[in-house]
Amino acid sequence: MPIPRPKAPPSRNARIAGALKAPFPRFIEPAHPTQHEKPPAGDQWIHEIKVDGYRAQLHVRDGVSRVFSRRGNDWTERFGSIAHDGRQLPIRQAVIDGEVIVATPDGLSDFSALQTELANGRSDRLTFYVFDLLYADGFDLRRTPLIERKAILGTIIAKAPRGRFLFAEHLELDGAAVYARACQMGIEGIVSKLRNAPYPSGRSEAWRKALCRQREKFPVVGFVAEQPRSISALYLGRREGEELLYAGKAGTGFTFETARALRERLNPLVVRKSPLTTPVRKPKATWVKPDLLVDVQYRSITPDGRLRHASFKGLRDDL
Secondary structure (H helix, E strand, O other): OOOOOOOOOOOOOOOOOOOEEOOOOOOOOOEEEEEOOOOOOOOOEEEEEEOOOEEEEEEEEOOEEEEEEOOOOEOOOOOHHHHHHHOOOOOOEEEEEEEEEEEOOOOOEOHHHHHHHHHOOOOOOEEEEEEEEEEEOOEEOOOOOHHHHHHHHHHHHHOOOOOOEEEOOOEOOOHHHHHHHHHHOOOOEEEEEEOOOOOOOEEEEEEEEEEOOEEEEEEEEEEEEEOOOEEEEEEEEEEEOOEEEEEEEEOOOOOHHHHHHHHHHHHHHEOOOOOOOOOOOOOOEEEEOOOOEEEEEEOEEOOOOOEEOOEEEEEOOOO
């Protein structure tokens, strides 16, 4: 089987547990972790750092490289540097799961910098943080145990163009200790995965995330204008069944560039009346159709469903 092994290239007769001979696949539904307050315990789990970026899937096929968003949209042009360097990976065919980030000098990820890079039509600073291998050289690996998929992927990335690809190293330590250290370092959280599990497309308990700070996606229902071309705050909604209810205001987390970019995106969505099912009095609000999703970090939620200390983290164009 022409798939790299962790220590040495395999012979033609090598066998990898669970690998199935299969044609090259189309976009594969990504695996998504279930959120828990604490990470799981036990040596059947491995733990990875959770980075702050856009989920992506890299397809390399006989010299052609394409990159898809988490919804399966073709973002090859937006992630041009990753697609370009993907053609230089030491493998003929591969489907690689990961997250597109902009890495900071201290090894963390900067979501705001990522959005600025993409907004400017650039991809020079992009890094592909890779954590799973789903297909390789004629074989579907989704039934192969995770720990083996990662070993093969690590061998591939070790020979990748330097700086463009970052392998998601994992820790086989106590989950609580890993989580505590991650939070001390200012990292968003960790993702814990069953070491011998197959690839679980969709939401799964085989992958679990524990966040150091609470963070969710909310539709924008209005904004507070800051001069003609910027904003000073966002009004957020939350959906409960068919209802769209007020969730609070995010008035921090904007840079000059992101505030102007948000205003440009929101201007075409402006409406006369509030889109909320139960209107709230906000004299400074400019109401909009709730078509734009944003990432918001917050400390807690009040009994009436309002976010406390909400801060804007970024747009979610990939959803």
